[in-house]
Amino acid sequence: MPEGPSIVILREEAAKFRGRTVREVSGNSKLDLERMRGRKIVALRSWGKHFLIEFRGFSLRVHLLLFGSYLIDAEKEAAPRVSLRFDNGTLNFYACSLKYIEGPLDEAYDWRGDVMAPEWDPKLARAKLKKQPDALVCDALLDQDVFAGVGNIIKNEVLFRIRVHPASKVGALPPRTLGRMIEDARAYSFQFLEWKKQYVLRQHWLVHNKSLCPNCGGKLARQHMGVRNRRTFFCVRCQVLYPPPA
DNA sequence: ATTCATGTTGTGAT
DNA sequence: TATCACAACATGAA
Numbered sequence: 001m002p003e004g005p006s007i008v009i010l011r012e013e014a015a016k017f018r019g020r021t022v023r024e025v026s027g028n029s030k031l032d033l034e035r036m037r038g039r040k041i042v043a044l045r046s047w048g049k050h051f052l053i054e055f056r057g058f059s060l061r062v063h064l065l066l067f068g069s070y071l072i073d074a075e076k077e078a079a080p081r082v083s084l085r086f087d088n089g090t091l092n093f094y095a096c097s098l099k100y101i102e103g104p105l106d107e108a109y110d111w112r113g114d115v116m117a118p119e120w121d122p123k124l125a126r127a128k129l130k131k132q133p134d135a136l137v138c139d140a141l142l143d144q145d146v147f148a149g150v151g152n153i154i155k156n157e158v159l160f161r162i163r164v165h166p167a168s169k170v171g172a173l174p175p176r177t178l179g180r181m182i183e184d185a186r187a188y189s190f191q192f193l194e195w196k197k198q199y200v201l202r203q204h205w206l207v208h209n210k211s212l213c214p215n216c217g218g219k220l221a222r223q224h225m226g227v228r229n230r231r232t233f234f235c236v237r238c239q240v241l242y243p244p245p246a
Numbered sequence: 247a248t249t250c251a252t253g254t255t256g257t258g259a260t
Numbered sequence: 261t262a263t264c265a266c267a268a269c270a271t272g273a274a
Contacts, residue, residue, distance in 0.1 A: 066253045067271045
C-alpha cells in the first residue's frame with residue numbers, strides 16, 4: 001500500500017467524505033478518537049505517505065507504515081485502528097500509525113516537498129540534495145524531507161530508469177544526471193499511480209523484485225544498501241557508478 | 247511453514 | 261549532546 005501514489009488513490013477514494021460529519025468513531029488507537037465525533041471533515045489531503053483528515057483546528061494523520069491497510073464501506077476481521085462512520089459510508093484503517101496534527105496543515109507541511117503535489121518544487125529538492133553531497137543516491141531518494149512519497153519500489157525503478165548505480169554519491173552526479181533523478185522521481189511516481197489504478201503496476205517493474213536486467217539480460221544485483229539498509233535491485237553493467245571507482 | 251517486506255519511530259548504547 | 265543500531269509494530273504474499 002504505502003508509497004505516495006497509493007496514498008493519492010486513498011485520498012481520491014475517500015473524497016466522498018469531505019464535508020461529512022463523523023457520526024460514530026471507534027478503534028483500538030491510543031489516541032482520543034472521541035475528539036472526532038460530531039466534527040465535520042474540512043478536507044482530505046495527503047503529503048507524501050501521510051494521509052490527512054482535516055477538521056477545523058486539527059487533523060488526523062494516518063501513516064500506513066509497511067503493513068497498514070484501509071477499507072471504505074467494508075470491514076474485515078482484524079480490529080480497526082480507527083473506524084469513522086458517516087451518513088454516506090465508513091472509513092476503516094488497520095495496522096497504521098495515527099497522530100493528531102494541531103493547527104493549520106499549511107503550517108505543518110511544506111507541500112513543495114511532496115513529489116505527487118502540484119506544489120512540488122524540483123529546484124528546492126536540488127538545493128536540499130546539494131547539502132548532502134556524501135549521501136548515497138539510494139538513501140537520498142528515500143529521504144522524505146527531499147522526496148516525500150518516494151518509497152523503496154520507486155527508488156529502485158527510478159535509479160534503473162536513469163541508469164544510475166544506487167551506491168553513487170549525490171555530490172558526484174553530473175548536474176544533468178541529478179536533474180534527471182529529481183525529474184524522474186516525480187515522473188515515475190505518476191506512472192506508478194496510473195499503473196496501480198489499472199492493477200498492472202507489478203508487471204511493469206523493471207528491476208524491483210526481478211532477477212534479470214531488462215536491458216542487457218544480465219543477472220541483477222540484490223543487496224541491502226545505504227544507511228536505511230533497504231533492498232536494492234540494480235544492474236552493475238547498465239547502471240553507472242558516480243564517482244567512477246578508482 | 248517460515249520468511250520477509252511498498253516504513254517509521256522510539257529506545258538505549260556509544 | 262549527538263549519533264547510531266536495533267527493536268517494535270503488524271499482516272499478507274511468496
